[in-house]
Amino acid sequence: MKIAIYGAGAIGGYIAALLTQSGEEVSVIARGPHLAAIKANGLALDMNGERIITHPVATDNPADLGEQDFVIVSLKAHSVPNVVDAMQPLLGEKTAVVTAVNGVPWWYFYKLPGEWENRKIESVDPGGKQWDGIGPERAIGCVVYPACEILEPGVVRHIDGNRFTLGESSGEKTERVRALSQAMINAGLKAPVRNIRDEIWVKLWGNLCFNPLSALTNATLDIVATDPGTRAVARNMMLEAQAIGEKLGVRFAIDVDKRIAGAAAVGAHTTSMLQDFTLGRPMEIDALVTAVQELGRITDVKTPTIDTVLPIVQLRGRIAGCY
Structure with missing residues (x-):
């Protein structure tokens, strides 16, 4: 071929x-x-x-x-x-x-x-x-x-x-x-x-929250997923995303706490968005976060935590010339 x-x-x-x-x-x-x-x-x-x-x-x-x-x-x-x-x-x-x-x-x-x-x-x-x-x-x-x-x-x-x-x-x-x-x-x-949409959401579920939170805090994945404050923010973002996905017919095979525990178990990993920010490269904010917010608007699912985190990471990216 x-x-x-x-x-x-x-x-x-x-x-x-x-x-x-x-x-x-x-x-x-x-x-x-x-x-x-x-x-x-x-x-x-x-x-x-x-x-x-x-x-x-x-x-x-x-x-x-x-x-x-x-x-x-x-x-x-x-x-x-x-x-x-x-x-x-x-x-x-x-x-x-x-x-x-x-x-x-x-x-x-x-x-x-x-x-x-x-x-x-x-x-x-x-x-x-x-x-x-x-x-x-x-x-x-x-x-x-x-x-x-x-x-x-x-x-x-x-x-x-x-x-x-x-x-x-x-x-x-x-x-x-x-x-x-x-x-x-x-x-x-x-x-x-x-079923590709289910698979997309499995990965997106974590990327949606851990990437922007790491870019905002400079923290590696294990810290973002276990620090009480960032873990709570990540969990709320994931629950909002899950509500959107389920309204679109997606099946989530594990619950949110197991997904967070799985991310923490990866260890001191620097997320792709933090890597891009550190190196001055364009950050994938829109595909990972803005698009989920847009899907929330389309499906009439409220996303208050996503709506809070998104403009902050967008501004951080713009100031750094990475968005």
Whole structure:
């Protein structure tokens, strides 16, 4: 299969290296020194004490690649609308676009039975750019669990995890999602096909609160999840989010206190939003928090704690030039 990875950073590079090694026809869209290094020396993956060197096709111009079977988008959510136009040469009639992106996906309401079917989410898809330019019928959901980092241009280090949960918005186990799952399994990844909205909320439930609270306090995950004050704020945010999710038909497999305990057990982890803030990079506030507030407005669920935390972290991001 022809598979393009749009955004071959840490996670994208990890996927690209393993799929290339397993024999798929892989290309990566990257930029800057990272792209130059991949072109010159290949894409290196450090994993399990070994370095794997792979040679996917690498470019910064999607027009070089032509139509693909799958385009796996592994950019930060706020970056995706800006590449929709550039992505067009990759999109054929049967191309699937895999959203390996944190937070509420832009296609969330596509084929969701009920009164909100086909609603667009402005906070993650301003003006419907992705909905109109990619098309929700192309989207396959993907919840990303591994942790990776770029050691230096052209070199990705795998830290932990290998699961990418996949699913169609319709809930069907279509031929295309099964084919993608099998390709990823063949590459050594876990790629179960599940009810994707339930899976999205499992991860989002924690990201919604622990990310902004850590960015506001400079505290690692274990502290945010156990300090009485921040734990109480996180718990209230999660209960508000749970009420929204359940109104949308989501089933939460564990209760809020077990979810918080699970986060605390991860240990002294620096959340992605705190990492971005510290490094002066754009923070994923809208996909992780603003979108949940918007879903609350859509479903008429009150979110007083989210409404309190969100403008504070937005202001912190704006002052730092990260939002």
